Amino acid sequence: MSARVLEIADLTVRYGGNRVLAVDGLSLGAGEVVGVVGANGAGKSTLVNATLGWSRGKPVVSGRVLLDGKDVSALPTPRRVAEGLLLIPEGKLIFGTMTVEENLAEGATDPGPDRRAYSAEDVYSLFPRLKERGGHLGSQLSGGERQMLGIGRALRLAPKALLLDEPSIGLAPKLVSTVLHTVRELCRDGLSVLLVEQNVKAAIAVVDRMILLERGRIVLEGTAGEMRDNPRIAEAYLGTQQA
Numbered sequence: 001m002s003a004r005v006l007e008i009a010d011l012t013v014r015y016g017g018n019r020v021l022a023v024d025g026l027s028l029g030a031g032e033v034v035g036v037v038g039a040n041g042a043g044k045s046t047l048v049n050a051t052l053g054w055s056r057g058k059p060v061v062s063g064r065v066l067l068d069g070k071d072v073s074a075l076p077t078p079r080r081v082a083e084g085l086l087l088i089p090e091g092k093l094i095f096g097t098m099t100v101e102e103n104l105a106e107g108a109t110d111p112g113p114d115r116r117a118y119s120a121e122d123v124y125s126l127f128p129r130l131k132e133r134g135g136h137l138g139s140q141l142s143g144g145e146r147q148m149l150g151i152g153r154a155l156r157l158a159p160k161a162l163l164l165d166e167p168s169i170g171l172a173p174k175l176v177s178t179v180l181h182t183v184r185e186l187c188r189d190g191l192s193v194l195l196v197e198q199n200v201k202a203a204i205a206v207v208d209r210m211i212l213l214e215r216g217r218i219v220l221e222g223t224a225g226e227m228r229d230n231p232r233i234a235e236a237y238l239g240t241q242q243a
């Protein structure tokens with residue numbers, strides 16, 4: 001088994017003649033959290049969506065995505081999900097007309113010995129708030145509860161790698177910290193996470209490494225410490241930002 005859980009190589013996305021993503025190489029080790037930051041329109045969502053083989057509109061996508069050394073680039077999104085590549089998009093992807101319990105009812109079927117299949121009870125112990133809300137409909141949940149449920153649903157499917165798109169959006173600062181630190185905890189069990197975050201200050205507290213995207217390209221990458229000390233990151237993202 002490869003030490004790299006997720007490897008992305010020469011991934012490009014074009015809309016018409018417009019190239020919006022060109023990532024030469026990006027990888028995630030087992031239990032590693034890698035942050036993806038950048039301005040609006042830099043290509044962060046495009047990167048995680050293309051990794052899962054999903055897109056808004058009809059872009060031309062090329063490049064390779066390897067999960068545990070296996071090339072999944074030619075597989076459609078549902079097959080990549082079955083292989084253990086999970087995305088929680090900006091909209092969270094929960095069922096509003098189903099209760100919390102029903103949202104968490106579906107688990108991975110036969111994920112194999114190297115993937116942890118979280119039970120609904122495991123999810124409730126990570127997020128006790130969800131247990132209290134068990135009988136409530138998805139549409140009745142707060143933004144933070146929805147975020148927790150989105151993560152819980154993904155965990156039920158026994159992910160190897162989790163792609164998280166802007167989990168902090170709309171959350172109160174304390175909840176941002178709770179959600180991101182829970183993500184960090186999950187990585188202690190070996191889960192690997194690619195974390196897209198606008199809230200750089202909160203993200204830098206939980207990531208191992210971070211990349212900065214500009215116009216679809218990686219223009220800076222380093223460990224959390226290196227990125228925190230980088231003047232460009234400090235000025236543009238940490239100076240005036242609130243955690």
Ligand SMILES: Nc1ncnc2c1ncn2[C@@H]1O[C@H](COP(=O)(O)OP(=O)(O)OP(=O)(O)O)[C@@H](O)[C@H]1O
Nearest residue numbers: 015020038039040041042043044045046047056057
């Ligand atoms: N369906 C589409 N058709 C044409 N261009 C698109 C489409 N979807 C995204 N783009 C373009 O791709 C670029 C990257 O968009 P993307 O949503 O990945 O940015 P982002 O970094 O996630 O931004 P934000 O932080 O605002 O969510 C933008 O210039 C955007 O206009």
